[in-house]
Amino acid sequence: xxRRILLACLLSxxxxxxxxxLSSVTGxxxxxxxxxxxxxxxxxxxxxxxxxxxxxDCHSDVGRNPSGGLVLLGGRAHEQLVGRASSGxxxxxxxxxxxxxxxxIIRKLEGAPDIxxxxxxxxxxxxxxxxxxxxxxxxxQLGAPNx
Amino acid sequence: MRYIxxxxxxxxxxxxxxxxxSQGQTVPNDDPDLALQLAQPDFTLVALPxxxxxxxxxxxxxxxxxxxxxxxxxxxxxxxxxxxxxxxGAQIGLEYRFGLFKGTQIGFHRTSDRTTEFFAQHExxxxxxxxxxxxxxxxxxDGTNNFRDSYSPALGAVVSRTIAEHVAFYLEPIWVNNSxxxxxxxVDNNDAMLLGLGTRLRVRPTVYIVIEGTPRIxxxxxxxxxxxxxxxxxxxxxxxxxxxxxxxxxxxxxxxRGGTGRSDWYMGFNISRKFF
Numbered sequence: 001x002x003r004r005i006l007l008a009c010l011l012s013x014x015x016x017x018x019x020x021x022l023s024s025v026t027g028x029x030x031x032x033x034x035x036x037x038x039x040x041x042x043x044x045x046x047x048x049x050x051x052x053x054x055x056x057d058c059h060s061d062v063g064r065n066p067s068g069g070l071v072l073l074g075g076r077a078h079e080q081l082v083g084r085a086s087s088g089x090x091x092x093x094x095x096x097x098x099x100x101x102x103x104x105i106i107r108k109l110e111g112a113p114d115i116x117x118x119x120x121x122x123x124x125x126x127x128x129x130x131x132x133x134x135x136x137x138x139x140x141q142l143g144a145p146n147x
Numbered sequence: 148m149r150y151i152x153x154x155x156x157x158x159x160x161x162x163x164x165x166x167x168x169s170q171g172q173t174v175p176n177d178d179p180d181l182a183l184q185l186a187q188p189d190f191t192l193v194a195l196p197x198x199x200x201x202x203x204x205x206x207x208x209x210x211x212x213x214x215x216x217x218x219x220x221x222x223x224x225x226x227x228x229x230x231x232x233x234x235x236g237a238q239i240g241l242e243y244r245f246g247l248f249k250g251t252q253i254g255f256h257r258t259s260d261r262t263t264e265f266f267a268q269h270e271x272x273x274x275x276x277x278x279x280x281x282x283x284x285x286x287x288x289d290g291t292n293n294f295r296d297s298y299s300p301a302l303g304a305v306v307s308r309t310i311a312e313h314v315a316f317y318l319e320p321i322w323v324n325n326s327x328x329x330x331x332x333x334v335d336n337n338d339a340m341l342l343g344l345g346t347r348l349r350v351r352p353t354v355y356i357v358i359e360g361t362p363r364i365x366x367x368x369x370x371x372x373x374x375x376x377x378x379x380x381x382x383x384x385x386x387x388x389x390x391x392x393x394x395x396x397x398x399x400x401x402x403x404r405g406g407t408g409r410s411d412w413y414m415g416f417n418i419s420r421k422f423f
Binding site for chain 2 (some may be wrong): 135
């Protein structure tokens with residue numbers, strides 16, 4: 001009987017599904033999730049705990065001309081990003097649903113060598129962490145829904 | 148998760164205390180598990196488990212060593228000057244297993260990247276004249292950072308077939324959860340289904356050739372299938388194995404994450420010692 005109990009106990013432990021917490025990779029934005037609502041709230045529209053500036057500090061048409069012709073204010077980011085051509089690099093698409101590698105926003109955030117202009121966010125950082133970029137990549141990989 | 152783990156360890160300790168014979172009580176020395184099995188002399192192949200039973204209340208220790216110098220890096224002179232990788236760092240594993248009951252063993256394996264694995268194995272059915280295979284149930288859980296992070300539980304079966312005293316074949320379907328250490332919200336697959344394949348061929352009375360491969364047949368498949376080959380010498384209760392593999396994985400979570408590359412080969416060795 002003891003043997004069966006022990007075996008059942010060990011098997012139960014092994015059967016418990018394990019997963020990493022999303023907050024373990026999202027660093028200074030612990031609530032960040034791969035949805036546009038979350039990305040809008042924690043990345044586009046707000047500074048994070050590391051002091052990175054909000055994207056909407058420059059990418060806004062409220063009282064200014066939006067940098068790069070891109071507006072990332074709530075309610076407008078999706079139509080400004082998904083399937084839209086970059087105004088800075090001819091031929092580049094800001095967000096290609098399902099294809100984060102070729103989405104220009106990712107290349108700008110990662111500072112890829114082929115970008116026009118500087119890595120985003122502008123300045124000397126802090127830039128988005130690898131984990132934050134992974135979340136944006138995942139949103140694009142899932143089809144960049146307006147969720 | 149940590150609470151469950153602590154409860155399990157407590158259960159194991161209590162069970163150990165309850166089952167270890169008291170003074171004067173003896174374990175019969177005619178236990179067939181004490182006998183050498185010529186076709187299956189050790190508890191592992193290169194990284195994968197075999198169906199060899201640990202005799203009740205006996206133990207076995209194993210050291211795994213995987214030199215991290217890629218053998219194909221540089222020319223032969225470079226390789227020789229590094230003594231084929233021995234001058235470089237290595238991933239080292241220490242393992243101990245104990246026969247808790249007849250046919251049931253438990254153990255732990257810790258590698259020098261601070262991954263710790265606890266495992267249990269129970270023989271369900273033995274090969275006999277009327278049944279062609281030995282089948283063992285296998286369960287393990289490994290965690291990184293001294294079992295504080297990234298837990299990867301595994302469940303599976305080890306199926307073996309020995310032919311006379313010369314060869315043993317292995318088929319090991321094993322499911323590994325959380326093999327992808329990214330959160331499941333960021334990945335398509337968080338699990339991997341492995342199909343371990345292996346053989347041990349006795350080419351001389353005490354010399355064996357060992358081959359294993361662990362393709363991921365479903366789920367997360369990063370890197371490449373880990374493959375290992377070894378030349379093994381049995382000497383009394385010791386087994387010495389010189390091996391070559393394309394990865395460093397020795398726990399199932401590590402094996403599920405694959406080898407480093409198709410042409411990346413590393414030298415290593417396993418040394419095991421039976422305390423019976």
